[in-house]
Amino acid sequence: MTAEAAQSPLAAPFSQIAADINTLFDEVLGVPDDARDRLVEAMRYAAMGGGKRLRPILVCASADLFGVPRSMSLRAGLAVECIHAHSLIHDDLPCMDDDDLRRGKPTVHVAFDEATAVLAGDALLALAFDILGAAETHPDAEVRVELTRELSRAAGAWGMAGGQMLDLRPMAGPVDMDAVARLQRLKTGAIIAWSVDAGAVLGRASSEERTSLRGFAHSLGLAFQIADDMLDCSGNAATVGKRLRKDEEQGKATFVTLLGEDRARRQAQMLIDQAVEHLKPFGARSALLRHIAKFSVDRAY
Amino acid sequence: MTAEAAQSPLAAPFSQIAADINTLFDEVLGVPDDARDRLVEAMRYAAMGGGKRLRPILVCASADLFGVPRSMSLRAGLAVECIHAHSLIHDDLPCMDDDDLRRGKPTVHVAFDEATAVLAGDALLALAFDILGAAETHPDAEVRVELTRELSRAAGAWGMAGGQMLDLRPMAGPVDMDAVARLQRLKTGAIIAWSVDAGAVLGRASSEERTSLRGFAHSLGLAFQIADDMLDCSGNAATVGKRLRKDEEQGKATFVTLLGEDRARRQAQMLIDQAVEHLKPFGARSALLRHIAKFSVDRAY
Numbered sequence: 001m002t003a004e005a006a007q008s009p010l011a012a013p014f015s016q017i018a019a020d021i022n023t024l025f026d027e028v029l030g031v032p033d034d035a036r037d038r039l040v041e042a043m044r045y046a047a048m049g050g051g052k053r054l055r056p057i058l059v060c061a062s063a064d065l066f067g068v069p070r071s072m073s074l075r076a077g078l079a080v081e082c083i084h085a086h087s088l089i090h091d092d093l094p095c096m097d098d099d100d101l102r103r104g105k106p107t108v109h110v111a112f113d114e115a116t117a118v119l120a121g122d123a124l125l126a127l128a129f130d131i132l133g134a135a136e137t138h139p140d141a142e143v144r145v146e147l148t149r150e151l152s153r154a155a156g157a158w159g160m161a162g163g164q165m166l167d168l169r170p171m172a173g174p175v176d177m178d179a180v181a182r183l184q185r186l187k188t189g190a191i192i193a194w195s196v197d198a199g200a201v202l203g204r205a206s207s208e209e210r211t212s213l214r215g216f217a218h219s220l221g222l223a224f225q226i227a228d229d230m231l232d233c234s235g236n237a238a239t240v241g242k243r244l245r246k247d248e249e250q251g252k253a254t255f256v257t258l259l260g261e262d263r264a265r266r267q268a269q270m271l272i273d274q275a276v277e278h279l280k281p282f283g284a285r286s287a288l289l290r291h292i293a294k295f296s297v298d299r300a301y
Numbered sequence: 302m303t304a305e306a307a308q309s310p311l312a313a314p315f316s317q318i319a320a321d322i323n324t325l326f327d328e329v330l331g332v333p334d335d336a337r338d339r340l341v342e343a344m345r346y347a348a349m350g351g352g353k354r355l356r357p358i359l360v361c362a363s364a365d366l367f368g369v370p371r372s373m374s375l376r377a378g379l380a381v382e383c384i385h386a387h388s389l390i391h392d393d394l395p396c397m398d399d400d401d402l403r404r405g406k407p408t409v410h411v412a413f414d415e416a417t418a419v420l421a422g423d424a425l426l427a428l429a430f431d432i433l434g435a436a437e438t439h440p441d442a443e444v445r446v447e448l449t450r451e452l453s454r455a456a457g458a459w460g461m462a463g464g465q466m467l468d469l470r471p472m473a474g475p476v477d478m479d480a481v482a483r484l485q486r487l488k489t490g491a492i493i494a495w496s497v498d499a500g501a502v503l504g505r506a507s508s509e510e511r512t513s514l515r516g517f518a519h520s521l522g523l524a525f526q527i528a529d530d531m532l533d534c535s536g537n538a539a540t541v542g543k544r545l546r547k548d549e550e551q552g553k554a555t556f557v558t559l560l561g562e563d564r565a566r567r568q569a570q571m572l573i574d575q576a577v578e579h580l581k582p583f584g585a586r587s588a589l590l591r592h593i594a595k596f597s598v599d600r601a602y
Contacts, residue, residue: 116466164420
């Protein structure tokens with residue numbers, strides 16, 4: 001286990017997943033012996049630079065419900081972590097959020113340069129689909145192609161990229177909880193939902209099981225975003241490892257600005273209770289998913 | 302047929318393909334009724350704004366060799382055109398080539414803004430894999446997943462993005478024909494090679510047939526790049542629709558700076574002869590591919 005994995009905030013049951021994701025990134029991101037080395041180094045810097053590994057952990061915990069071999073769920077987790085790293089690199093660019101710090105380190109465009117950051121984000125996005133398509137991810141090509149399509153939608157204009165566009169533009173009309181929840185559902189919710197669903201797709205879950213897990217993912221995604229908004233508002237920048245109070249500076253409506261901190265905290269807790277309720281059909285097998293749900297609001301970063 | 306398609310430089314046999322690609326883009330890029338409209342409008346601006354449609358035409362002409370229904374090859378062509386549009390948007394960004402003009406129109410980051418350009422490029426890259434994964438592209442999921450994986454590799458760090466990285470960095474060691482050809486093989490060659498191979502994959506070509514087509518694509522890609530270099534050097538900016546003489550300004554080695562114009566032209570012609578030679582096993586069926594090969598060096602834009 002690497003030192004980084006040992007620091008995983010999700011502790012014992014998940015630190016192995018974080019370590020395995022790092023090992024897999026090390027394998028798929030071999031540095032070429034020519035001027036492309038800078039590009040791959042930037043991809044490694046972004047992808048292997050820590051992070052909670054929440055999304056791969058969700059894939060694995062969901063897949064565990066259906067007895068999917070870890071070798072398969074880890075690959076789907078690796079793919080979604082490529083998408084996540086891609087989105088952070090591009091989000092941090094000067095023309096987007098213009099952030100210098102991420103996970104306590106200079107962002108990719110600061111540590112390298114803007115052009116390399118654009119290309120590294122692009123290449124990580126493309127890499128996700130190469131990883132998902134490999135036979136090692138699942139022996140059935142129908143399963144691989146379903147994962148691929150759903151991930152491309154979760155990442156694209158009708159998912160994450162669309163959410164980022166909404167986030168960049170001033171909201172029209174009344175900025176209420178519905179509008180903020182809608183933005184979250186696209187910007188971060190679609191990829192979290194894919195992560196939970198991927199375990200079910202790999203495990204050929206029944207449609208009832210998938211519906212339960214979708215309910216879980218929906219509530220979890222909202223709770224996770226509220227927790228993020230609370231950290232942005234009252235967290236410690238050194239612990240969180242990135243610039244905070246951005247929403248406030250930019251005058252953006254968030255769950256916390258709309259509800260206040262106390263109500264936001266209660267709302268997050270209520271959402272976690274709802275999320276856990278959706279796991280009932282899975283009984284004791286869902287202990288890991290319940291653990292993630294609790295962590296998602298009780299974290300300091 | 303749209304006015305734009307009617308202007309296709311490849312004339313009659315191909316203008317229908319260009320028109321069909323526009324129609325398909327219009328279908329897959331429906332503008333949402335909210336603030337994401339700006340993102341999708343930028344994607345449409347980039348993807349439907351003309352262009353030679355060389356890559357979709359290559360997919361269709363290659364697939365025609367094997368009697369693949371046009372409805373299938375057009376979808377693979379649509380996917381590769383998403384990748385092409387993605388790469389042009391990001392290539393034109395201020396931190397990359399910093400170009401204001403493309404196909405005679407302001408580039409995406411000028412017509413919209415940089416953040417929208419980054420997101421539109423990202424979303425087009427993601428969209429390609431959604432399109433390829435759909436059952437309408439091919440009934441066999443194994444075929445779809447093979448197309449997906451190969452395209453993700455052709456676009457990513459070990460293909461186009463890697464080539465763009467090479468292009469951004471001063472070359473180490475002697476800058477000779479091999480170094481320039483190697484850059485081309487990654488930066489533009491990988492996607493051209495995918496386009497020709499996609500037709501063969503859709504048509505379940507034999508390995509001998511695929512090898513022949515790979516030879517064709519390799520020679521064609523090089524010839525196409527030499528023609529591009531010649532246009533950059535002596536073309537008319539108004540006709541070509543983008544800023545020219547960039548290579549010269551930046552002191553970059555190209556086929557033309559290394560060989561001179563006359564030898565470069567002869568080299569391109571020789572490559573086209575080689576490309577056509579690879580088509581021999583297909584006899585008269587390959588008339589369309591031969592036509593594309595001829596066009597690729599005889600064009601004014």
